[in-house]
Structure formats: C-alpha cells, structure tokens
Amino acid sequence: MKLECSKKSLLNAINIVSKAVSTRSTLPILNCILLTGDREGFRLLASDRELSIETDNIESDLYEKGSVAIDAKMFADIIKALPTEMVTLTVDEKNVCHIKSGKSEFTINGQPAEQFPEVPVVNKRENIVLKSADIKNMIKQTIFSVATDESKPILTGELFKFDENCFNAVAIDGFRVSWRKTVCEYDGYTEMVVPSKTLNELARLLSDDENEKATIYYSSSYILFEIKGCTIVSRLLDGEFLNYENLFVENSPVKLTANTHELLSAFERATIVSEDNKKTPVILTIKENNLNIRTTTDRGLVNEDVPITLDGEELVITFNARYIIDILKVVEEEYVTMNFNTNKSPCIVTGVTNHDYKYLVLPINPR
Amino acid sequence: MKLECSKKSLLNAINIVSKAVSTRSTLPILNCILLTGDREGFRLLASDRELSIETDNIESDLYEKGSVAIDAKMFADIIKALPTEMVTLTVDEKNVCHIKSGKSEFTINGQPAEQFPEVPVVNKRENIVLKSADIKNMIKQTIFSVATDESKPILTGELFKFDENCFNAVAIDGFRVSWRKTVCEYDGYTEMVVPSKTLNELARLLSDDENEKATIYYSSSYILFEIKGCTIVSRLLDGEFLNYENLFVENSPVKLTANTHELLSAFERATIVSEDNKKTPVILTIKENNLNIRTTTDRGLVNEDVPITLDGEELVITFNARYIIDILKVVEEEYVTMNFNTNKSPCIVTGVTNHDYKYLVLPINPR
Numbered sequence: 001m002k003l004e005c006s007k008k009s010l011l012n013a014i015n016i017v018s019k020a021v022s023t024r025s026t027l028p029i030l031n032c033i034l035l036t037g038d039r040e041g042f043r044l045l046a047s048d049r050e051l052s053i054e055t056d057n058i059e060s061d062l063y064e065k066g067s068v069a070i071d072a073k074m075f076a077d078i079i080k081a082l083p084t085e086m087v088t089l090t091v092d093e094k095n096v097c098h099i100k101s102g103k104s105e106f107t108i109n110g111q112p113a114e115q116f117p118e119v120p121v122v123n124k125r126e127n128i129v130l131k132s133a134d135i136k137n138m139i140k141q142t143i144f145s146v147a148t149d150e151s152k153p154i155l156t157g158e159l160f161k162f163d164e165n166c167f168n169a170v171a172i173d174g175f176r177v178s179w180r181k182t183v184c185e186y187d188g189y190t191e192m193v194v195p196s197k198t199l200n201e202l203a204r205l206l207s208d209d210e211n212e213k214a215t216i217y218y219s220s221s222y223i224l225f226e227i228k229g230c231t232i233v234s235r236l237l238d239g240e241f242l243n244y245e246n247l248f249v250e251n252s253p254v255k256l257t258a259n260t261h262e263l264l265s266a267f268e269r270a271t272i273v274s275e276d277n278k279k280t281p282v283i284l285t286i287k288e289n290n291l292n293i294r295t296t297t298d299r300g301l302v303n304e305d306v307p308i309t310l311d312g313e314e315l316v317i318t319f320n321a322r323y324i325i326d327i328l329k330v331v332e333e334e335y336v337t338m339n340f341n342t343n344k345s346p347c348i349v350t351g352v353t354n355h356d357y358k359y360l361v362l363p364i365n366p367r
Numbered sequence: 368m369k370l371e372c373s374k375k376s377l378l379n380a381i382n383i384v385s386k387a388v389s390t391r392s393t394l395p396i397l398n399c400i401l402l403t404g405d406r407e408g409f410r411l412l413a414s415d416r417e418l419s420i421e422t423d424n425i426e427s428d429l430y431e432k433g434s435v436a437i438d439a440k441m442f443a444d445i446i447k448a449l450p451t452e453m454v455t456l457t458v459d460e461k462n463v464c465h466i467k468s469g470k471s472e473f474t475i476n477g478q479p480a481e482q483f484p485e486v487p488v489v490n491k492r493e494n495i496v497l498k499s500a501d502i503k504n505m506i507k508q509t510i511f512s513v514a515t516d517e518s519k520p521i522l523t524g525e526l527f528k529f530d531e532n533c534f535n536a537v538a539i540d541g542f543r544v545s546w547r548k549t550v551c552e553y554d555g556y557t558e559m560v561v562p563s564k565t566l567n568e569l570a571r572l573l574s575d576d577e578n579e580k581a582t583i584y585y586s587s588s589y590i591l592f593e594i595k596g597c598t599i600v601s602r603l604l605d606g607e608f609l610n611y612e613n614l615f616v617e618n619s620p621v622k623l624t625a626n627t628h629e630l631l632s633a634f635e636r637a638t639i640v641s642e643d644n645k646k647t648p649v650i651l652t653i654k655e656n657n658l659n660i661r662t663t664t665d666r667g668l669v670n671e672d673v674p675i676t677l678d679g680e681e682l683v684i685t686f687n688a689r690y691i692i693d694i695l696k697v698v699e700e701e702y703v704t705m706n707f708n709t710n711k712s713p714c715i716v717t718g719v720t721n722h723d724y725k726y727l728v729l730p731i732n733p734r
Binding site for chain 2: 071074077078081082083103104105106107108109265266268269272273299300301302303304305306
C-alpha cells in the first residue's frame with residue numbers, strides 16, 4: 001500500500017474509530033486499527049468484536065492498494081506528532097509501515113490484515129431514518145440507568161422500540177426506569193436491545209446538527225448505523241426486555257412541582273456528607289409549599305429546603321439521592337413534576353407539560 | 368467560633384492551603400484544615416508536618432473567636448456547593464460546625480484545634496527579598512531534575528544558594544544537573560536545600576507579576592516564605608549538597624546550535640516507539656549542518672534530521688531522550704547550544720548568548 005494524505009484528516013479518522021479499539025485485549029490484533037486502501041478509497045476500521053467503527057473514505061492520493069493492521073495507540077501518537085501536514089504512508093509485503101512527514105520517518109511493524117476480525121454483514125433492505133440529534137439526546141437522557149452488573153445481561157443494553165412513528169428508548173437497572181420517546185418517520189413496528197457501550201460511542205459520534213440524519217439497518221443479531229463520517233456495526237443483545245409500561249401506574253395522590261435546577265442542586269448538596277457517593281439515602285419530607293431534604297451520616301448532616309407546589313397529601317419518603325440526581329441532570333425543562341403514591345411505592349418523574357419522558361425510581365423502604 | 372464571610376473568599380483560601388493537606392495520612396487530623404478566628408482575624412492553615420501553608424486573614428465578620436479542624440475534602444465540597452455567596456459558620460464547644468447558606472444547612476463534626484500539628488517558629492531577623500516571578504521561574508526550570516528516589520535524601524531537594532547578589536537554584540538526580548542563576552538584592556552568602564514538594568507548592572502559589580515580591584526567612588532547619596496571600600513554612604533537608612560547579616568543565620570540542628523548538632519536537636517524536644516513555648535511548652549523529660536522531664526498539668524505528676550549526680568535530684553519542692526533552696522544554700530562547708566532548712562525557716546545554724542556565728546530562732555509555 002502507498003498513499004499520501006493530510007495529517008488533519010488522518011487524525012480525524014483515528015479519533016472516530018479509536019473508541020472501538022479493544023483496551024483490555026491480550027490479543028494484539030484487537031489493539032490495532034485496520035488501514036485499507038482499495039478501489040473504493042482509503043479508510044480506517046477498528047473493532048472489539050462486539051462493536052466496529054469504520055470511517056468513510058479519507059481524502060487521499062492512493063498510489064498502491066493494500067491493507068495492514070497497526071497498533072492504534074502508537075499510530076495515533078505518531079500521526080499527532082508529525083512535523084508537517086503532508087503524510088506519506090508506505091506498507092511493504094511484510095507489513096512493515098513507513099510513515100514519512102518532513103524530516104521525520106517512522107518504521108513500524110504492522111500485522112497482516114487477514115488476522116483482523118471481520119465485520120458482520122447486515123442486510124441493507126429495511127431501514128429506519130432518524131434525526132441524528134434525536135438519537136443522541138434519547139441516549140444521553142436514558143443511558144445512565146442501564147444496568148452495570150451482568151446478572152441480567154439484557155438490562156446492560158437499552159431497548160429501542162419503534163411503534164407507528166414513535167421511537168422509544170428505555171433503560172432499566174432494577175432500581176429505576178428511564179423512558180424517553182420522540183416522533184419519527186418510520187411507521188412500522190420493531191424493537192431491539194442495543195448494548196450500552198455501542199450507545200455511548202454512537203452518542204459521542206452523532207452530531208447535534210438538527211438537519212443531519214442517521215440510517216439504521218438491522219438483522220436479528222446485529223444493528224448498523226450509517227452516520228456522518230462513519231458506519232457503526234454492533235451486536236444486539238439477545239433475550240426479552242422487561243415489560244416497563246405496566247410499571248408506570250397513573251395513580252399519584254401526591255404530586256409536587258419544583259424548579260429543576262433548585263431541586264438538583266439541593267439533592268447534590270445532600271450527597272456531600274455521604275461516604276459512598278453512589279448511595280446516599282435522603283429523607284424527603286413533602287409539605288405544603290416546601291420539600292425538606294435531609295441526610296444524616298456518620299460524617300454529618302445536611303438539611304435543605306426547596307420551595308414547591310404541592311398537589312395532594314403530605315408524605316415522608318426515602319430515596320437514594322444519586323438516582324434522583326441522574327434524572328434531574330437530563331431534564332431540560334425549567335420545572336419538573338415528581339409523582340408519589342405511598343412511601344413504599346416508586347416515584348415517577350415527568351415533565352409539567354412535556355410527556356415525552358417518564359422516569360421511575362424505587363424508594364428505600366422504611367425500616 | 369461564629370463568623371460570616373463570602374463563599375468566594377473562603378473557596379480561594381481553601382484552594383491556597385489544600386495542597387499542604389496530607390493525602391496519605393491515616394491520622395485523621397492531618398486530613399483537616401485548621402480554621403482559626405482570633406483578634407488578628409480569620410484564616411485557614413493546612414500542614415502535613417513537613418510543609419504548612421497558612422492564608423492571610425480572610426475578609427469576614429467575626430462574631431465569636433475560636434478554632435476547629437475540619438476534614439479538608441468535605442469542607443471544600445460543601446463550600447463549593449453552597450447556593451448563595453453569604454456563608455455563616457458556627458462552631459460550638461464540642462467542635463460541631465454548622466455551615467449555613469441560603470436554605471442549605473450543614474452540620475459536621477470537627478476536631479479539637481489542639482490536636483492540629485504546630486507550625487515551627489522561624490525567627491524573623493535576617494531575610495532575603497526576591498521577585499516572586501524569579502523564584503517561580505527558577506523552580507520550574509530546574510525542578511524536573513530533582514531525584515525521585517530516596518537513596519540520597521539530600522538530592523530530593525533543590526539547592527538555593529545566595530552568593531553576593533546572585534541567586535542559584537540547583538537540582539541533581541545522578542544523571543543530570545540543572546543550574547539556573549539570577550541576580551538578586553541580597554548581598555550576603557547562605558545556602559539551603561528545600562524539599563521538592565515545598566518548591567512545587569511554592570511555584571503553584573507564586574504570582575507571575577513582575578512587581579510582586581516574596582520574603583524568605585530561615586533557620587538551620589526551616590524556611591519560611593511570605594508571599595502574596597499566604598505564608599509557607601517548610602522543613603529544610605539536612606546534609607551537604609553535591610559540589611556541582613566542578614562538573615561543568617569548559618572543554619567542549621563539539622558544539623552544536625539548533626532551533627530549540629525543532630530540536631525538542633524531534634526528540635519527542637523519537638520517544639514514540641519507546642516501550643518506556645521515561646527511558647528512550649536515542650543515537651545522535653552530529654555532522655556538519657545536520658543532527659540525526661535515531662531510535663530503534665522492538666516496536667519500530669524513528670529517524671529524525673534537524674538542521675544545526677556545528678562548531679568542532681563530528682560525533683556519535685547516545686542519550687536518554689527524556690533527559691534532553693525535560694531541558695529543552697524549559698529553555699525559553701529560540702536557539703540553544705549543546706556542548707560535547709567525547710561519547711562518554713556529559714553534554715552541557717547552555718544558551719547561545721544567555722549564560723544564566725547550564726544543564727548537564729550524562730550519556731548512555733556505548734557497549
């Protein structure tokens with residue numbers, strides 16, 4: 001392989017694929033980026049077997065076709081440090097790569113392209129077209145409640161459910177449910193569970209541009225995202241997702257509305273005296289016009305008052321503050337509503353007027 | 368103790384003292400900040416026994432004198448998160464602290480001030496006045512070659528030598544010597560070895576303002592720096608420093624001059640194929656008009672050419688690139704001179720016209 005391209009476009013391509021490079025693999029080939037120059041052009045591919053990211057063709061002058069796998073970290077370090085914009089890359093038949101730029105010359109041993117894992121083929125018949133920004137927002141607003149432990153593998157992913165022009169994203173970790181929906185052009189019905197790592201990378205690579213589109217193709221085992229700059233292929237999770245809709249009961253005799261930011265910062269302060277930032281029990285005392293939030297640990301005590309509008313009865317209930325904080329951080333509206341039933345029933349967080357999201361959090365049971 | 372002050376000035380004070388708080392201590396009192404309100408005012412103090420930093424008085428309304436030690440991290444987290452600028456701090460006779468701001472109230476257990484380590488008293492008779500910016504620069508330009516291993520404890524500090532209006536800072540780690548000097552108003556003679564941790568904190572707290580002054584007081588065991596905003600007291604290292612002046616021999620038959628930035632980036636690229644970023648042997652081939660830098664490791668090969676002006680003979684010599692990089696990073700002049708003798712003798716890096724700094728690096732001996 002022999003080609004010339006710019007340092008800038010090569011760095012950009014490395015940045016796109018880098019997160020799909022295995023970081024924990026003992027198999028050296030999985031720590032590599034695959035460089036391919038063929039009649040379609042020159043592009044980079046990285047894969048950790050579960051997830052693969054391939055760039056679109058990189059602007060370049062390709063003099064000789066070929067392909068090689070190069071250690072991702074070293075390749076990135078070299079390209080970053082090159083002294084000029086013009087990069088010449090030559091790979092010989094023994095996979096030895098020469099990278100030249102100005103008066104710098106690097107010679108590194110690549111590995112045979114054949115050893116690189118193959119990307120699963122996803123049939124491109126049926127597709128779903130969505131706004132890139134919609135997917136990005138839906139992921140950001142739900143991903144925090146994906147299960148992190150592997151006891152129920154299906155919950156380490158997020159449900160994407162398409163149902164007659166409605167796109168639902170749902171994440172459940174056993175203590176809480178995050179459910180966002182938005183309208184979409186696709187009027188069929190289908191659902192799939194996408195691993196959280198894939199969603200994190202997808203959100204990172206998706207643009208905020210309201211005019212940009214992403215196309216989804218899928219099979220029973222794989223999903224393919226065609227987005228600006230690259231193609232992402234991921235394994236889907238196998239199994240039946242939880243039935244989340246029944247969890248959201250409409251019976252809420254206690255309903256408080258408060259300023260989202262005030263509520264968030266009060267809950268955040270309530271965690272400061274906690275020994276374990278991930279688990280801070282806070283007692284909520286809901287009264288006419290006032291929500292009192294109180295934390296007591298061996299390290300100290302925090303007492304917060306937040307003005308609210310209460311619709312219904314007074315209530316005292318205990319939550320893990322972290323779960324409420326995660327939700328309030330992604331609520332974009334100025335005001336938010338928290339719906340309660342008893343002190344043993346979940347709290348349901350909704351918009352005051354916006355009904356595109358619903359969050360459910362289990363309380364900590366009183367002793 | 369009872370007082371009111373602003374969140375901003377309290378945060379600023381916490382930031383000043385925070386680095387003197389012990390991070391590895393199992394003694395809880397050393398993880399604390401001491402708050403003192405007396406007739407002089409209200410101020411913070413932190414100490415890890417070797418180094419203590421005390422703020423100047425913080426603007427406040429002091430209603431009741433007193434003092435208490437509070438866990439530094441929790442105190443910082445609380446003050447950062449407070450909802451309003453106005454902070455009320457109350458400490459009762461059992462060292463329980465109440466921190467109030469707006470509708471937030473924190474109650475935390477402090478510890479008795481008496482348990483806090485005492486700051487050594489340094490007699491304030493003789494003093495040395497220096498420009499703050501000078502001390503800061505001298506430290507930054509030498510501190511990297513302080514010894515990190517404890518085999519010769521004296522070398523874990525830096526020599527401050529004052530000799531008839533000349534302030535010298537010298538750091539030696541067994542492989543290299545960094546020596547900077549600058550003029551100063553003090554016309555006496557004295558020398559002391561300051562621990563590197565103290566110097567790092569001092570450099571962090573010193574201002575770049577050319578008009579600002581710092582005053583040094585010292586005894587045989589301690590040094591005290593009075594700088595803007597705070598007072599720093601540190602233990603001095605005990606023992607005799609190495610005689611560094613004799614190491615800088617003037618006999619240099621090989622003298623190359625090059626652009627500092629070009630030289631630095633070539634050496635930096637030469638380390639990319641290295642397995643150990645701290646130790647990269649690079650072969651320098653010094654010829655008329657050209658310095659070739661070459662690294663070969665199991666991971667690959669780097670070849671760099673840098674244009675130079677050579678005064679003297681050609682030479683091939685091997686160095687650890689890291690040592691040269693550390694020096695070139697702190698050379699402020701556009702051009703720099705490297706002086707060599709044989710391939711077993713040290714390289715001496717100096718300014719082309721500026722003679723206020725001299726760096727010495729041992730080569731890696733040819734096998």
